[in-house]
Amino acid sequence: xxxxxxxPGDSAALALGADAVAKNILAEAARRNMAVELVRNxxxxxxxxxxxxxxxxxxxxxxxxxxxxxDVRALFDADFLHGGKHKxxxxxxxxxxxxxxxxxxxxxxVGITDPLSLEDYLAHDGFQGLxxxxxxxxxxxxxxxxxxxxxxxxGAAFPTGIKWKTVLNTAAAQxxxxxxxxxxxxxxxxxRMLMEGDPFLLVEGMTIAALAVGATQGYxxxxxxxxxxxxxxxxAIAVARKAGYLGPNILDSGKxxxxxxxxxxxxxxxxxxxxLLESLEGKRGIVRAKPPLPAIAGLFGMPTVINNVISLASVxxxxxxxxAFYKNYGMGRSNGTLPFQLAGNIKHGGLIEKAFGVxxxxxxYDFGGGSASGRPIKAVQVGGPLGAYLPESxxxxxxxxxxxxxxxxxxxxxxxxxxxxxxxxAKLARYAMKFCAIESCGKCTPCRIGxxxxxxxxxxxxxxxDTEAQVELxxxxxxxxxxxxxxxxxxxxxxxxxxxxxxxxxDFVKKIPV
Amino acid sequence: MNLxxxxxxxxxxxxxxxxxxxxxxPILHDIQEALGFIPPDSIQQIASALxxxxxxxxxxxxxxxxFRTTPPARHTIEICCAEACQSMGAERLVEHAKxxxxxxxxxxxxxxxxYCLGLCATSPALMxxxxxxxxxxxxxxxxxxxxMGIKT
Ligand SMILES: Cc1cc2nc3c(=O)[nH]c(=O)nc-3n(C[C@H](O)[C@H](O)[C@H](O)COP(=O)(O)O)c2cc1C
Ligand code: SF4
Ligand code: FES
Ligand code: FES
Numbered sequence: 001x002x003x004x005x006x007x008p009g010d011s012a013a014l015a016l017g018a019d020a021v022a023k024n025i026l027a028e029a030a031r032r033n034m035a036v037e038l039v040r041n042x043x044x045x046x047x048x049x050x051x052x053x054x055x056x057x058x059x060x061x062x063x064x065x066x067x068x069x070x071d072v073r074a075l076f077d078a079d080f081l082h083g084g085k086h087k088x089x090x091x092x093x094x095x096x097x098x099x100x101x102x103x104x105x106x107x108x109x110v111g112i113t114d115p116l117s118l119e120d121y122l123a124h125d126g127f128q129g130l131x132x133x134x135x136x137x138x139x140x141x142x143x144x145x146x147x148x149x150x151x152x153x154x155g156a157a158f159p160t161g162i163k164w165k166t167v168l169n170t171a172a173a174q175x176x177x178x179x180x181x182x183x184x185x186x187x188x189x190x191x192r193m194l195m196e197g198d199p200f201l202l203v204e205g206m207t208i209a210a211l212a213v214g215a216t217q218g219y220x221x222x223x224x225x226x227x228x229x230x231x232x233x234x235x236a237i238a239v240a241r242k243a244g245y246l247g248p249n250i251l252d253s254g255k256x257x258x259x260x261x262x263x264x265x266x267x268x269x270x271x272x273x274x275x276l277l278e279s280l281e282g283k284r285g286i287v288r289a290k291p292p293l294p295a296i297a298g299l300f301g302m303p304t305v306i307n308n309v310i311s312l313a314s315v316x317x318x319x320x321x322x323x324a325f326y327k328n329y330g331m332g333r334s335n336g337t338l339p340f341q342l343a344g345n346i347k348h349g350g351l352i353e354k355a356f357g358v359x360x361x362x363x364x365y366d367f368g369g370g371s372a373s374g375r376p377i378k379a380v381q382v383g384g385p386l387g388a389y390l391p392e393s394x395x396x397x398x399x400x401x402x403x404x405x406x407x408x409x410x411x412x413x414x415x416x417x418x419x420x421x422x423x424x425x426a427k428l429a430r431y432a433m434k435f436c437a438i439e440s441c442g443k444c445t446p447c448r449i450g451x452x453x454x455x456x457x458x459x460x461x462x463x464x465x466d467t468e469a470q471v472e473l474x475x476x477x478x479x480x481x482x483x484x485x486x487x488x489x490x491x492x493x494x495x496x497x498x499x500x501x502x503x504x505x506x507d508f509v510k511k512i513p514v
Numbered sequence: 515m516n517l518x519x520x521x522x523x524x525x526x527x528x529x530x531x532x533x534x535x536x537x538x539x540p541i542l543h544d545i546q547e548a549l550g551f552i553p554p555d556s557i558q559q560i561a562s563a564l565x566x567x568x569x570x571x572x573x574x575x576x577x578x579x580x581f582r583t584t585p586p587a588r589h590t591i592e593i594c595c596a597e598a599c600q601s602m603g604a605e606r607l608v609e610h611a612k613x614x615x616x617x618x619x620x621x622x623x624x625x626x627x628x629y630c631l632g633l634c635a636t637s638p639a640l641m642x643x644x645x646x647x648x649x650x651x652x653x654x655x656x657x658x659x660x661x662m663g664i665k666t
Contacts, residue, residue, distance in 0.1 A: 010620035012635070015633050048635070050636065185630065186598050186629065186630045187597060188630075189632040225632065265542070265580035266579035268627070279539065282564075282572050282574070283538070283570075285578075342635035343598040343635045344597065344634065344637065345601040350635050358516055417598045419601045430598070452576065
């Protein structure tokens with residue numbers, strides 16, 4: 001019997017040389033006349049250990065990492081194919097505390113299965129949610145999702161079931177399901193890891209959404225910076241369609257649903273749902289005025305469900321195990337789990353799926369092991385480029401939508417970017433303004449003009465020119481952007497800017513050179 | 515490639531794609547993939563096929579950072595400049611890259627900023643074509659441009 005070896009095909013592993021590792025393993029096995037079966041799995045999410053190589057043994061999967069191409073010969077010498085001792089050895093993967101302490105619902109299969117093996121997917125509870133949904137009335141599916149308490153994971157945290165209900169109740173000749181896979185936030189990669197590590201799950205979630213609202217066409221809008229995700233999704237769609245999970249007659253139900261991947265073109269604002277719809281229609285990604293909601297007049301003017309990757313990928317388990325099972329995780333009105341993404345200056349960065357309620361301090365120290373540089377952590381940006389910077393006094397607040405709102409912060413898509421004490425928060429505030437100026441769609445003045453003025457003001461503050469008056473001007477400008485912008489691009493840029501100013505005022509006072 | 519063959523490859527892309535709903539972005543992607551850029555003199559051809567005005571096509575091309583209307587350098591290195599990569603020294607990496615490539619021939623290598631490649635836990639990160647590189651130190655950068663055959 002051949003021995004199963006896992007070398008991730010996830011982008012993060014590829015970026016660290018996983019292909020060379022895979023190639024060397026096959027060559028070395030051939031040279032030694034050993035029969036191996038190589039699986040290119042998704043990533044387990046312990047990204048500081050990538051490429052993380054695993055071997056199937058009779059005790060379970062044994063992990064080695066981070067493995068470089070040049071380590072492969074020594075691993076064979078150490079008999080790693082039978083779990084032999086080597087300095088890169090980590091023991092049984094499932095026993096690693098980083099994984100063991102998580103609650104993996106949405107990411108249950110990621111890193112474990114072969115992402116493009118339908119057999120693997122089915123053997124790990126795949127398409128169970130879809131099978132249940134096929135036996136249900138649309139309104140009952142929507143009710144399950146509503147009862148689960150699932151809220152949109154793309155940032156705005158709007159209840160998914162309520163959005164679906166609007167689409168279900170809007171009569172139209174054509175309805176659409178659109179998956180927002182634009183994942184533009186710095187510090188986030190959960191969508192990417194899911195699409196690359198378990199693409200059938202997204203296909204299943206979107207198909208359930210289609211059954212729930214009566215849609216027959218779906219689009220996955222993936223950012224152009226994710227070429228590997230696009231390739232894998234296209235393959236998964238072809239496999240699923242061939243096996244009857246997509247197409248004109250899903251599992252002989254008489255229901256039809258077609259799915260297509262569309263590629264973005266490097267505009268951050270196209271993650272905003274109405275801008276994304278414009279882009280899908282082949283136009284500039286200019287934000288639309290709301291109302292009408294996309295649920296009523298969305299893509300090509302038709303009722304459209306638009307949801308984030310993780311929202312849609314959380315639906316199958318809800319249908320499979322029931323709303324109550326999912327709702328049991330979390331706290332308050334934040335039900336279920338969130339895949340947190342620990343990034344930036346952190347020793348053990350990666351994906352941590354946990355129920356809501358965990359704290360930043362737990363994530364950064366119990367999981368993350370502190371900063372990568374070894375210096376003290378100074379500020380943490382949660383929720384992407386439009387999220388606030390949190391000082392240490394706020395690291396013990398539970399990660400929960402309402403608790404964060406009370407801090408004047410946001411969870412967003414769950415990205416956590418850690419900065420050590422060498423960070424200059426005035427420079428980061430300037431960057432936030434600059435980013436808004438570059439990415440503004442240009443529809444409304446507070447954002448289009450405000451962000452450019454904001455950069456100028458920040459330049460003066462950084463240069464120490466007339467600081468007090470400029471800071472006052474900055475606050476005034478932020479007030480206008482907060483209250484006068486049409487969407488959260490301009491409307492939330494003040495979050496990083498003002499939180500930096502309020503929590504780290506000393507960085508805004510020019511240090512007088514000695 | 516000359517102008518006539520541009521027109522021809524664009525025509526074949528247009529005829530295979532123009533009937534898709536929301537066809538303009540897929541078409542622009544295909545053209546840029548085939549030719550490396552979107553020739554400005556092809557705007558009329560694209561506009562006619564889709565029944566759009568030239569202004570509309572021009573507007574779309576210029577709205578998106580990904581599309582370009584001039585031929586690319588022989589190599590393009592896209593370095594992530596977003597927050598997570600900044601926290602791990604992206605700024606120093608960009609400086610280093612500029613310095614190293616300062617002496618290279620015009621049109622040999624272009625360094626462009628990108629905003630997040632989804633490699634934020636293994637930063638700083640960069641992309642060459644579709645090839646990704648993470649935890650890029652200046653030394654790793656030097657090895658990379660050597661492998662790419664870029665003369666500095
Ligand atoms: C500037 C901007 C960028 C956004 N980027 C994304 C994104 O990349 N991915 C995403 O899912 N939502 C993004 N959103 C949120 C979407 O507008 C929308 O709320 C989301 O797609 C709805 O799906 P959900 O309910 O499943 O979260 C962005 C919003 C704004 C204002
Ligand atoms: S806030 Fe900015 S991105 Fe949003 S609509 Fe206004 S100009 Fe466009
Ligand atoms: S013309 Fe409208 S803001 Fe200047
Ligand atoms: S911030 Fe650089 S890869 Fe995400």
